[in-house]
Amino acid sequence: MSALSQRQIQDCRKQLQDRETELHKTIHAALVNADNKTYAEVAGRVLDIGEQSLADVLADFHIIELEKEVAELAEVEAALARIQAGTYGECVDCGADIAADRMHVHPAATRCTGCQTRYERRGKDMSPSL
Numbered sequence: 001m002s003a004l005s006q007r008q009i010q011d012c013r014k015q016l017q018d019r020e021t022e023l024h025k026t027i028h029a030a031l032v033n034a035d036n037k038t039y040a041e042v043a044g045r046v047l048d049i050g051e052q053s054l055a056d057v058l059a060d061f062h063i064i065e066l067e068k069e070v071a072e073l074a075e076v077e078a079a080l081a082r083i084q085a086g087t088y089g090e091c092v093d094c095g096a097d098i099a100a101d102r103m104h105v106h107p108a109a110t111r112c113t114g115c116q117t118r119y120e121r122r123g124k125d126m127s128p129s130l
């Protein structure tokens with residue numbers, strides 16, 4: 001069960017879809033302007049990708065210039081998939097409901113505030129231990 005009402009989930013879905021469209025456009029424009037034959041070919045597919053995951057397609061090309069956009073797009077796509085699956089708004093680490101106001105600010109959030117803090121701290125502690 002999610003802490004979010006159907007109405008709130010619909011609002012988040014709308015936000016995510018808008019962001020997805022925006023990212024598609026940004027990525028398309030960057031590919032078209034890249035003056036690279038492969039990128040231009042990818043660009044032709046970006047706006048007409050249908051049900052396929054664009055983030056997946058782009059990941060195969062390892063386009064450094066678009067790394068950030070592709071990573072965000074993957075998050076947005078994953079969030080939309082969770083809405084579809086009915087698991088949206090649940091923390092992937094502890095399974096608790098993520099606070100509705102957090103989901104509103106970060107509609108692609110996958111962790112509750114506590115787990116996110118722990119997760120980020122873990123990331124910083126990744127220095128090699130001897």
Ligand SMILES: [Zn+2]
Binds near residue numbers: 093111
């Ligand atoms: Zn959690």
